[in-house]
Structure formats: C-alpha cells, structure tokens
Amino acid sequence: MPKKKKKGKMKLRAFPINDFNLSYEEEAERRFSNFQPLASATCLEQEAVGEETDEMLLKRVQKEDKDRAAFEVCIAKAESCTVTEPIPILHKYYQSGNFIIGGIIPQILRPYNPIDFSDHPHHAMIDDLIVLTKNYQHTLALIFAVKEINEQPQILPNFTLGFNIYDSYYEARWTYHSAMELLSTQKRFIPNYRCDIQNNLVVIIEGLDIDVSLPIANILSIYKFPQYKGILQLLLHFKWIWVGIMAINDDNGDRFVERILAGFPMNGICFDFIKRINIPFLDDYISSVSEMVEIIDKIKRSEANVLVCYGETRTMIYWRWMFRLFEVKGKVWIMSAQTDLFSLPYQREWDIEFINGALSFTVKSCKLPDFQYFFQSRKPSNSKGDNFLLAFWEQAFSCKFSNSCATGGICTGEEKLEDLPGTVSEMFMMGPSYSIYNAVYATAHALHLLQKSKSRYESMAVGQRWKLQNQPWQTLPLSVCNDNCQMGYRRKSIEGKPFCCYHCNRCPEGKISSRKDMDDCFKCKEDQYANKDQYLCLPKVSTYLSYGDPLGMSLALSVTAFAVLTALVLGIFMKHHNTPIVKANNRDLTYILLISLLLCFLCCLLFIGQPTKVTCPLRQMSFGIIFSVAISCMLAKTIIVVLAFMATKPGNSMRKWMKKSLGSSIVLSCSLIQTCICAVWLATSPPFSVVDMYSEVEYIILECNEGSLIMFYCVLSYMGFLAIVSFTIAFFARNLPDTFNEAKFITFSMLVFCSVWLSFIPAYLSSKGKYTVAVEIFSILASTVGLLGCIFFPKCFIILLKPQLNNKDQLIRRIT
Numbered sequence: 001m002p003k004k005k006k007k008g009k010m011k012l013r014a015f016p017i018n019d020f021n022l023s024y025e026e027e028a029e030r031r032f033s034n035f036q037p038l039a040s041a042t043c044l045e046q047e048a049v050g051e052e053t054d055e056m057l058l059k060r061v062q063k064e065d066k067d068r069a070a071f072e073v074c075i076a077k078a079e080s081c082t083v084t085e086p087i088p089i090l091h092k093y094y095q096s097g098n099f100i101i102g103g104i105i106p107q108i109l110r111p112y113n114p115i116d117f118s119d120h121p122h123h124a125m126i127d128d129l130i131v132l133t134k135n136y137q138h139t140l141a142l143i144f145a146v147k148e149i150n151e152q153p154q155i156l157p158n159f160t161l162g163f164n165i166y167d168s169y170y171e172a173r174w175t176y177h178s179a180m181e182l183l184s185t186q187k188r189f190i191p192n193y194r195c196d197i198q199n200n201l202v203v204i205i206e207g208l209d210i211d212v213s214l215p216i217a218n219i220l221s222i223y224k225f226p227q228y229k230g231i232l233q234l235l236l237h238f239k240w241i242w243v244g245i246m247a248i249n250d251d252n253g254d255r256f257v258e259r260i261l262a263g264f265p266m267n268g269i270c271f272d273f274i275k276r277i278n279i280p281f282l283d284d285y286i287s288s289v290s291e292m293v294e295i296i297d298k299i300k301r302s303e304a305n306v307l308v309c310y311g312e313t314r315t316m317i318y319w320r321w322m323f324r325l326f327e328v329k330g331k332v333w334i335m336s337a338q339t340d341l342f343s344l345p346y347q348r349e350w351d352i353e354f355i356n357g358a359l360s361f362t363v364k365s366c367k368l369p370d371f372q373y374f375f376q377s378r379k380p381s382n383s384k385g386d387n388f389l390l391a392f393w394e395q396a397f398s399c400k401f402s403n404s405c406a407t408g409g410i411c412t413g414e415e416k417l418e419d420l421p422g423t424v425s426e427m428f429m430m431g432p433s434y435s436i437y438n439a440v441y442a443t444a445h446a447l448h449l450l451q452k453s454k455s456r457y458e459s460m461a462v463g464q465r466w467k468l469q470n471q472p473w474q475t476l477p478l479s480v481c482n483d484n485c486q487m488g489y490r491r492k493s494i495e496g497k498p499f500c501c502y503h504c505n506r507c508p509e510g511k512i513s514s515r516k517d518m519d520d521c522f523k524c525k526e527d528q529y530a531n532k533d534q535y536l537c538l539p540k541v542s543t544y545l546s547y548g549d550p551l552g553m554s555l556a557l558s559v560t561a562f563a564v565l566t567a568l569v570l571g572i573f574m575k576h577h578n579t580p581i582v583k584a585n586n587r588d589l590t591y592i593l594l595i596s597l598l599l600c601f602l603c604c605l606l607f608i609g610q611p612t613k614v615t616c617p618l619r620q621m622s623f624g625i626i627f628s629v630a631i632s633c634m635l636a637k638t639i640i641v642v643l644a645f646m647a648t649k650p651g652n653s654m655r656k657w658m659k660k661s662l663g664s665s666i667v668l669s670c671s672l673i674q675t676c677i678c679a680v681w682l683a684t685s686p687p688f689s690v691v692d693m694y695s696e697v698e699y700i701i702l703e704c705n706e707g708s709l710i711m712f713y714c715v716l717s718y719m720g721f722l723a724i725v726s727f728t729i730a731f732f733a734r735n736l737p738d739t740f741n742e743a744k745f746i747t748f749s750m751l752v753f754c755s756v757w758l759s760f761i762p763a764y765l766s767s768k769g770k771y772t773v774a775v776e777i778f779s780i781l782a783s784t785v786g787l788l789g790c791i792f793f794p795k796c797f798i799i800l801l802k803p804q805l806n807n808k809d810q811l812i813r814r815i816t
Contacts, residue, residue, distance in 0.1 A: 087177075089166055089167065089174065089177060089178060089181060090387060091107065091108060091166075091167035091169075091387045091388055091391060092164070092165060092166045092167065092181075092387055093139065093143070093163070093164075093165045093385055093386045093387060093388060094162075094163070094164045094165075094385065095143075095146070095162045095163050095164075095385070096162045097146075097150075097159075097160040097161045097162025097163075098159040098160050098161070098162070098200065099156075099159065099160075099161050099162065099200050099202045099447055100161075100162045100163065100164050100200055100201045100202065101142065101146065101161060101162070101163045101164075101202065101203050101204075101205065101440060101443060102163070102164050102165075102166075102182040102201050102203065102204040102205065103139070103142050103163060103164070103165040103166070103204070103205045103206065103436075104165075104166050104167075104168050104175060104178045104179065104182075104204065104205075104206040105135070105138045105139050105142070105165060105166075105167065105168070105205075105206070105436075106132075106135060106167060106168045106169065106170045107131065107132055107135040107136055107138070107139065107167050107388055107391070107392070108129050108130065108131050108132070108167055108169055108391055109129070109130035109131075109132065109169065109170055110129055110130075110169040110170075110171065110174070129391060131391045131392060131394070131395035133392055133395050133396050133424045133425050134424070134425055134426065134430070136388055136389070136392040136425065137375070137425060137426065137429070137430060137433045138432055138433050138436055139165055139388050140371075140374070140375055140378070140433070141371070141429060141433035141434070141436040141437045141440075142163060142165060142205065142436050142437075142440055143163065143165075144370075144371050144374050144437065145436070145437045145440035145441055145444075146161045146162070146163050146440060147374070148370075149161055149440070149441070149444045155444050155445070155448050156444060156447055156448050156451065159447075159451070161440075161444060164182060164201070165388075166178035166181060166182070167388065168206075179204075182201055182204060183201070202443065202447065203439075203443045205436055205439050205440070228256060228259045228260055228263065229263075230361055231260075231308055231334055231336075231361070232260075232263060232264060232267060232269070234334065234359065235264075235269055235306070235308075235334075236267060236268075236269075240269070240306045240332075241268055241269050241270060242269075242270055242272055242303065242304050242306075243269060243270075243271060243272065243304050243306045243307065243308055244271070244272045244273050244274075244275070244298075244299065244302050244304040244306070244307045244308070245257065245260065245271055245273070245274040245275065245307075245308050245310075246275045246276075246277055246295070246307060246308070246309045246310070246311075247274075247275075247276060247277065247309075247310040247311070248276070248277055248278075248310065248311045248312065248315055249276040249277060249278045252310075252312075253276060253310060256310045256336075257274060257276075260308075261274075272302050272303060272304035273298055273302060273304070275295055275298060277291075277295065277311070277315075278291065296328060299328055299331065300328065305330060305331055305332060306331070306332045306334065307331050307332070307333050307334065308334045309333055309334065309335050309336070309339065310336045310338075310339075311335075311336065311338065311339050312338050312339070315338075315339055332358070332359070333358035333359070334358070334359045334360075335358055335359070335360040335361070336360075336361055337360070337361040337362050337363050337431075339360065362431060363430070363431025363432060363434075363435075364431050364434075365426075365428060365429060365430045365431050365434060366428070366429050366434040366437075367428040367429065368428070368429050368437075371428070371429050372427045372428060375417060375425075375427055376416075376417050376418050376427065378417065379413055379414070380393060380401075380411075380413040381413055392425075393411055393413070393415070394411060396417075396420055396424050396425065397409075397411060397415045397420075399411040399415075401413075482501060482502065482504075483504075484516045484517050485502070485504035485513075485516060485517050485518070486504070486516060486535075487512075487513055487514060487515065487516060487533070487534075487535030488506065488507055488512065488513060488533045488534040488535040489504040489505060489506055489507065489513060489518075490504070490505055490507055490513055490518050490519060490520055490521050491503070491504065491505075491517060491518065491519050492504075492505045506534070507521035507530075507534045508521060509530075510523060510524070510529070510530055510697075511523050511524075511530060511534065512524060512530045512531075512534045512535055512536065512537060513534070513535060514535055514536065521534070524537035525537065526693045527539060527540050527693065527700060528540060529697050529698050538698075540693070540698060540699055540700045541698065541699055541700065542699070542700045542702055543696070543699045543700065543701055543702070543769060543770060544609075544610050544611065544701070544702040544703065544769075544770055544773075545607070545608055545609075545770035545773045545774060546608070546609060546610065547608055547609065549770070551770070551774055552608050552770075552774075555604070555608065555774065555777050555778070555781075556605065556608055558781060559601050559602070559604045559605055559777075559781065562601045562781065562784070562785060562788075563598055563601040563602055565788070566594060566597050566598040566601060566788060567598060569594060569788065569792050569796060570591070570594040570595070570598065572796055572799060572800070573587075573590060573591070573594065573792075573795075573799075574591075576799050576806070579799065579806050580806060580807060581795055581798055581799065581805075581806045582795075582799075585637070585742060585795070586636075586637060586640060586663055588663065588664065589633050589636055589637055589640075589663045589664075589667070592629070592633050592664075592667060593630060593633040593634070593637075593787075593791070594792070596626055596627075596629040596630040596633065597630055597784055597787060597788050599622075599626045600623075600626050600627055600630060600780060600784045601780075601781070601784055603619065603622045603623050603626055603780070604777045604780050604781060606618055606619035606622065607619050607773050607776060607777050608773075608777070610702055611689040611690075611702055611703055611704045612689055613688060613689055615689075615704075616686075616687040616688055616689050616704035616705075617682060617686045617687045617688075619687075619704070620678075620681075620687050620704075620706065620712065620715070621678045621681075621682065623780065624674055624677070624678050624715040624719070625671065625674055625675055625678060627719055627780075627783075628670060628671050628673075628674035628675075628718065628719055628722065629667060629671045630784075630787060631670075631719060631722040631723055631726060631753075632666060632667040632670035632671050632722060633663075633667055634723075634726045634730075634746055634749065634750065634787070634791075635666060635670065635722055635725060635726040635729070636662070636663040636664075636666035636667050637663070637742055637746060638726050638729045638730045638733065638742075638743060638746050639662075639666060639729065640662060640663055641730075641733055641742060641743055642729060642733045643662075670722060673718065674715065674718055674719070677711070677714055677715055677718060678715065680711065681707070681708060681711035681712075681714075681715070684707075684708060684711065685707035685708035685711065686707050687704050687705060687706050687707045688704070688705055688707060689702065689703070689704055689705070690702075690703060690704070690705045692769070695768050695769065696768065696769060699769070701768070701769040701770075703769065703770075703772065703773070704773075716757065716761075719757070720754065720757060723750050723753050723754050723757075724750075724754065726746060726750050727746075727747060727750035727751060727754065729743075730743040730744075730746040730747040730750060731743075731747050742791070745790050745791050745794065746790075746791070748790050749786055749787050749789075749790035749791055752782075752783065752786030752787075752790065753783045753786055753787065756779055756782045756783040756786065757779060757783060759779075760775065760776070760779040763775045763779075764776065764779075
C-alpha cells in the first residue's frame with residue numbers, strides 16, 4: 001500500500017514480528033524452516049535434475065541431521081542462559097490482544113542522586129516523584145482509542161488490540177530500558193528473544209518529548225519542527241523587533257536557532273543575544289548555578305524586553321530554579337508549545353509569578369464527549385494494572401494510599417476527577433493526546449487493510465510503470481570559482497584568471513542591477529531612483545511648496561496675519577484722518593505706502609502652490625513693481641522732509657518745488673522705471689515653470705525658472721538703488737529740527753531693508769527646490785515687516801496710547 005504523509009507529531013514504528021495469518025506453530029515452522037526438510041522443494045528438485053542418486057541422498061540426510069543438531073544445541077544454550085534483571089520500571093500498563101501497540105509516554109520525573117559507581121544504581125534513586133498530572137491524559141488517549149476500536153466490529157473483526165505502555169521518566173536511560181522491555185518476552189528482560197509470539201508488538205508510539213524521541217530514533221526527530229513561524233507572526237503583530245533568544249543546547253535547539261536566523265532578519269527582527277542553555281539532569285541542577293548567574297546577568301543587562309524561549313517539558317524546572325533565585329522583572333516571555341507552564345507540580349512547589357504575562361503556544365486540542373466520560377469514570381478500583389493512575393491520583397488529590405509509607409492524607413479512591421482544576425488535568429483531549437489517539441487509529445486502519453489484502457505483496461499490471469514521487473534523492477553539489485554576485489553588484493573580471501572568476505563590485509551611485517551575476521549596472525529612468533541596496537528603481541515623488549506642507553502652511557498663516565495687521569494700521573490712520581500726526585506726514589503718501597505694503601504681503605501667496613505658466617511670471621512682476629512703489633514712497637517722504645526744511649529759509653528757491661503733487665510724481669516716476677524693466681524681462685525671457693529631475697535624488701522638483709537671471713537681478717538691483725538713495729538722504733536729514741521729520745524712522749527702515757536683501761542673495765543661491773521659494777517669501781516678509789514696524793508702529797503708539805501728544809498745541813510747543 002502507498003504510504004500517506006503523516007500530519008501529526010506522533011511517530012509510528014512498525015515491528016513485523018510475524019505473518020498475522022499464521023498460528024504459533026505455523027510461525028515457528030516458518031522461522032526455523034532452514035532446519036527441516038521441505039518435501040515440496042525436494043519434489044521440485046527431483047523434477048529439475050532427474051532421479052536422485054544414493055550418494056546425493058546420503059549427503060542430504062547428513063546435512064539435515066547436522067543442522068537439526070545445531071538447532072537443538074542453540075535451544076539448550078538459550079534455556080540455560082541467565083540474565084541479571086535490571087531495575088524494574090514501576091509505572092507501566094499492559095493489556096493483552098492479538099496485536100499489541102507499544103507506548104513510551106513520559107508522565108513522571110524521577111530524580112537521582114549522582115551515581116559514583118560505588119554502589120548499585122537503584123540506591124541513587126530518590127523516592128519523591130514529580131508527577132506531571134496533565135500527561136496522564138496521553139496514556140488515557142491510547143487506552144481510550146484501543147477501547148473504541150475493539151468495540152467497533154467494522155475495524156479488525158475477529159481481532160483485538162492490546163497495549164503495553166511504559167514511562168520513560170524523561171530520561172534517556174529509562175527510554176532505552178523501555179524500548180528493550182517492549183522487544184523482550186513478557187515479564188522477562190531478554191531483548192530480541194520472544195517466546196510469547198501471540199503478543200504481537202506491531203507499533204510503538206512515542207515522541208512527545210525530544211528526550212524520549214531521540215534515544216529511540218534520532219533520525220525521525222527532524223520532522224518535529226518548532227513553531228517558529230507562529231512566533232515570528234506574534235513578534236511582527238506587536239512590532240517587537242529587538243528580542244533575545246534562549247534555546248536548549250540540543251539538536252532541536254540547533255534547528256530552532258537555524259530557522260530563526262534565516263527567517264527573522266528578513267522580516268526586520270534583530271537579536272540582542274542568542275543564548276544556548278545546557279539543561280542538566282535532574283541530579284545536577286545545583287551544580288549549574290554558575291551558568292544560571294551568567295544567563296541572568298545577560299538578561300538583566302539586555303535592552304531587549306522580549307525574550308523568546310525554546311525548550312522542552314523539563315526546561316521549566318531549570319527556569320524555575322533560575323528565576324526563583326534571581327529576580328528578573330519587566331520582560332515578556334514567549335514560550336514554545338513544548339514548554340509546560342501550568343503543570344501542577346510547578347505551581348504547587350513554587351508559584352509562577354516570575355513568568356506572569358508570558359505568551360505560550362499550544363497544540364490544537366479536540367473535545368470528544370466520550371473521552372470526557374471515560375476519563376471521569378477512571379477509579380483505582382476499576383483500573384487494575386494501571387500503575388500510572390495511582391501516581392496521578394496521589395499527586396492530583398494530594399493524598400497517599402494506605403499502603404504508602406509516606407505521610408499525609410489518605411486516598412479513598414472515590415475522589416471526583418471532574419472537580420480537579422485545569423492546572424491538574426483537562427477533561428477534554430489536549431493536542432498531544434489527540435495525536436496519540438489518531439496514531440492508534442492509523443495503526444488500526446493499516447492492520448485492517450493488511451488483513452483484507454489477498455496478497456502479501458502489491459502487484460502491477462504488465463507494462464505499467466512504477467510512479468515514484470518527485471523527491472530530491474540527491475542534492476546537486478555546487479562547483480563554481482566564487483559565489484554569485486547578488487543584486488546591487490556587478491561582476492568585474494580578475495586579471496590573469498578565467499572569465500568564470502570575478503570580483504563583485506557595488507554598483508555606482510544612481511545605478512542598479514536587478515539580477516544576479518550582471519556584467520554591468522544600468523541607470524533608472526528620469527522619474528525613478530535607485531533604492532538603498534541598488535537592486536530596484538523606485539518612483540520619485542513630486543515636491544513643491546504647497547499649502548498642505550508644514551512650511552508652506554506656516555508661511556501662509558504668517559502672510560495672512562501681517563496682511564490683517566497692515567489693514568488694521570490703515571484703518572487706524574483713516575479713522576484719525578484729521579489728526580495732526582497723520583496730516584503732518586503727507587496723508588496721500590502714507591495711504592499709498594500702506595496699500596503697497598499690504599499688497600507686498602499678499603503677493604507672497606503667489607509663491608505658494610504648484611508653479612504654472614501664469615503664476616511664475618506674475619509672482620516676480622508683482623513683487624518687483626509693488627516693492628518699487630513702497631520704496632518710492634519712502635524716497636518721496638524723505639525728499640519732501642528735506643525740501644520742507646530748506647524752503648523755510650528766506651529767499652530759498654526750493655519753495656517753488658513744494659507742490660502737493662511732488663510726492664505722487666516721485667512715486668510714479670520711480671515705479672515706472674521698474675515697470676519698464678519688468679516689461680523688458682517679460683518680452684525677452686519671462687519666467688516659466690520647469691520640472692527638475694536631477695537636483696534631488698528621491699524627488700521631482702516643480703519650480704519656476706527665472707528665465708533671465710540678469711533681468712531678475714536687475715529688478716533687485718533697482719530696488720536696492722532706491723533703498724540706498726532713500727537711506728542716504730534720510731541719514732543726512734535725520735537731525736533736522738522739524739517736528740514733521742520722519743528721517744530717523746526712514747533711515748532705520750532702509751537699513752533693515754538692505755540687510756535683509758543682502759543676506760537673501762547667498763541664501764537664495766545655496767538652497768534648492770521649495771526651500772528656494774521659502775527663502776524669497778521670508779525675505780519679502782522680513783523687509784515688509786521692517787518698513788511697517790519702523791514707520792507706522794511709533795505713530796500708532798501715539799494715536800492709540802498717547803493721544804495727548806496728538807494735538808496742534810503740543811506740536812507748536814515742540815517747535816518752539
């Protein structure tokens with residue numbers, strides 16, 4: 001029959017003791033047929049070679065007598081051989097049947113004192129046993145499955161299943177002993193010699209724990225994979241990427257560490273440390289304190305707050321000692337399913353407070369109602385021969401049977417199993433028990449099909465080919481000069497060596513290699529860039545100074561705030577239109593200056609947003625012309641102050657220049673020159689929007705190109721010229737004895753203006769992308785706020801807070 005792939009963790013090992021269709025006598029005849037003459041064979045031989053001569057007959061008879069004598073000597077020696085009985089296994093359970101299912105199921109931890117070979121080993125045994133009460137369910141699962149199968153007539157009719165179960169005590173020595181017991185005659189320890197052929201051992205179920213599995217068949221433990229994928233998903237779910245690893249130092253621990261080293265870093269999880277733990281025997285925990293100290297010190301000094309622990313059942317005893325002696329707090333423990341956290345002995349002797357908050361995996365369980373009833377009906381009175389039950393009963397109910405020499409409460413045998421908490425034993429079938437249950441059923445079905453088979457061997461039709469599974473019978477060896485160049489690298493030939501030998505060089509910046517062993521790297525497209533490892537092209541992101549950008553949003557809010565402030569100043573001056581301080585400073589120029597400052601603030605909004613063919617020319621033209629109007633107003637105010645002082649002298653010809661339209665004429669003429677410069681700029685090489693693919697590696701910059709930098713700097717230079725002229729005239733007129741003199745404020749405001757725009761040039765040239773636009777907006781805001789603050793804040797202070805100074809008598813008194 002073709003074999004089916006086994007899904008569970010149980011391992012089935014078949015021992016073909018005899019042909020199930022033969023009786024004991026027929027089986028003995030088959031086994032020792034070499035020592036008896038076969039009539040059928042003799043007949044065939046005579047038909048093939050003709051009549052047997054007397055000489056041939058004599059030789060054949062002599063040979064048969066000699067073989068029979070040798071067989072009788074072998075039987076006599078076997079009967080006279082004596083074997084010293086080893087220490088008996090106390091915890092076992094046997095039930096007869098046509099087919100026997102063997103089981104090596106650990107349930108009890110049996111401590112030892114160190115063996116010094118000066119006394120018999122049984123003196124080293126300690127009477128106190130640590131019974132893992134939950135494991136008794138594994139034994140019951142096997143018994144329950146055998147009971148169900150024997151009660152079903154459709155499976156193995158006319159045959160019964162029996163079982164022979166031993167406890168391995170979580171020790172290799174007892175595991176070997178149990179295996180030898182299963183291969184020996186009932187009640188006699190003689191391995192490989194079986195007289196009771198009717199007790200056919202057909203399978204052994206084992207492998208709940210690695211310490212039990214490895215001594216029996218080490219090669220099969222490779223199928224016992226740890227649940228590292230579940231641990232990986234758990235770490236990724238909680239975004240724990242810095243962890244510590246502790247694993248037992250055995251073959252299973254090696255495979256666990258090997259798999260996490262391969263899989264965890266690929267998912268962004270890093271290891272602070274990986275510590276292998278040597279789990280000592282039960283008689284050697286005290287001597288391992290030095291190793292415990294080293295491990296605890298490593299854990300305490302570690303910055304990883306999550307520890308992944310892989311171990312087996314008895315690993316919990318080691319950790320219990322370790323964390324009881326040395327307090328470790330503030331860590332999250334992730335345990336594998338093999339680690340038993342909740343067995344009664346661990347909680348009865350010491351609490352598990354040290355591991356509160358631990359996350360543990362478990363094997364899928366199954367709820368079988370009949371099993372729960374079967375479990376609850378177990379009593380010492382109706383379970384004769386079940387040595388496991390007595391140890392379980394005493395541990396579970398904290399009592400001793402009357403024939404026990406230990407002190408404590410007396411077990412009545414009538415205690416109720418359904419009253420036990422889950423830490424002692426579960427009533428439903430747990431994952432490992434369910435695997436044992438399925439393993440027994442798999443064995444029964446295999447035996448059933450074997451009994452139904454008419455032929456002992458599987459036959460094939462003539463001309464039919466055998467279909468083999470596609471399995472890697474052999475691993476193809478590698479034979480190369482050097483390893484393949486990974487993605488992100490290119491091959492470079494080594495001088496003096498064949499072409500198949502090469503170095504692997506990193507691709508130049510901006511280039512990638514998307515396949516292994518590429519001879520050259522290539523550039524990404526203009527709208528893409530190479531990733532960090534240089535094996536993939538990623539799309540570039542478009543960027544510009546937008547209103548959604550934090551920088552753009554803050555600048556827009558600043559523009560709005562200053563624009564509102566300017567409008568408030570304009571409203572204050574219009575409300576106090578006829579007051580002396582407003583009338584004394586040329587109301588028309590004041591209003592023109594305030595409106596131009598308001599427009600200067602608002603034109604900054606043209607610089608925010610995606611550049612277009614309309615906004616690019618408009619932003620520079622509006623900025624240049626409006627700013628020229630504002631500075632022209634400052635120049636006109638300064639000139640009027642100087643002319644007004646000179647006109648007060650008798651016979652001075654400057655009086656004829658003192659006309660009402662003088663200020664408006666100066667503003668108009670100066671602004672007209674700037675307008676002409678901007679018109680030439682628009683006619684020759686206007687600003688336009690561009691897409692810059694190369695300035696930034698990961699971004700596509702959307703910006704305005706100034707078209708002609710010469711014209712751009714001409715606009716700035718003309719504004720600078722007006723500011724310098726205003727500053728010079730105001731500086732010399734700052735000490736004129738005139739109540740209407742604004743020269744001091746104009747001097748300082750022009751100084752601020754020039755300082756801002758002189759620092760603008762290097763900052764503008766050294767910035768890129770949206771930061772270039774931000775520098776220009778900041779310069780406009782800073783210079784405009786300087787003009788507004790230096791010229792108008794002192795006047796607003798007098799108008800709003802010192803109204804007594806804003807009257808004609810005060811002005812006349814200051815003049816006199």
